[in-house]
Amino acid sequence: xxxxxxxxxxxxxxxxxxxxxxxxxxxxxxxxxxxxxxxxxxxxxxxxxxxxxxxxxxxxxxxxxxxxxxxxxxxxxxxxxxxxxxxxxxxxxxxxxxxxxxxxxxxxxxxxxxxxxxxxxxxxxxxxxxxxxxxxxxx
Ligand code: ATP
Ligand code: MG
Numbered sequence: 001x002x003x004x005x006x007x008x009x010x011x012x013x014x015x016x017x018x019x020x021x022x023x024x025x026x027x028x029x030x031x032x033x034x035x036x037x038x039x040x041x042x043x044x045x046x047x048x049x050x051x052x053x054x055x056x057x058x059x060x061x062x063x064x065x066x067x068x069x070x071x072x073x074x075x076x077x078x079x080x081x082x083x084x085x086x087x088x089x090x091x092x093x094x095x096x097x098x099x100x101x102x103x104x105x106x107x108x109x110x111x112x113x114x115x116x117x118x119x120x121x122x123x124x125x126x127x128x129x130x131x132x133x134x135x136x137x138x139x
Contacts (some may be wrong), residue, residue: 001138003033004080004117005126010068011111013037018071021101021114025075028087034074034127034136042066048129051122057110064110072130076138081123084116 089100
């Protein structure tokens with residue numbers, strides 16, 4: 001079983017998409033093994049996205065990520081990392097395939113509704129950034 005880290009970003013929470021996105025997660029075979037609705041500080045968003053700190057969009061993106069509440073999730077499934085990224089679709093919703101979360105719900109690359117870890121190392125870092133082991137429970 002593999003674990004990945006997911007976020008329903010502020011634009012998704014703001015547009016009342018939590019239920020619709022959780023429904024897609026569960027109906028596609030992911031087990032939600034930890035979940036928290038919270039508001040990230042700018043500093044937390046910067047720490048979380050530290051790998052992107054040299055990118056031109058870093059300041060805008062971390063401001064957006066701390067602009068409203070988010071839902072933080074740990075998802076469990078075989079091949080969870082790749083499968084969650086597939087279910088989300090391409091980073092830019094304009095490039096995302098039909099039936100993906102970003103195609104169906106996201107507005108643009110900055111308000112792209114969801115986040116997913118991109119590798120086992122980033123998944124481990126991201127899960128530990130927000131959850132302690134005692135907050136994660138398999139079914
Ligand atoms: P995420 O990490 O949020 O799951 P991703 O892995 O598909 O998305 P990354 O390259 O890690 O994409 O970029 C992180 C986030 O930064 C993206 O989700 C997007 O909101 C934002 N971003 C990426 N590229 C750009 C860009 N060129 N302009 C503005 N924002 C961008
Ligand atoms: Mg990424």
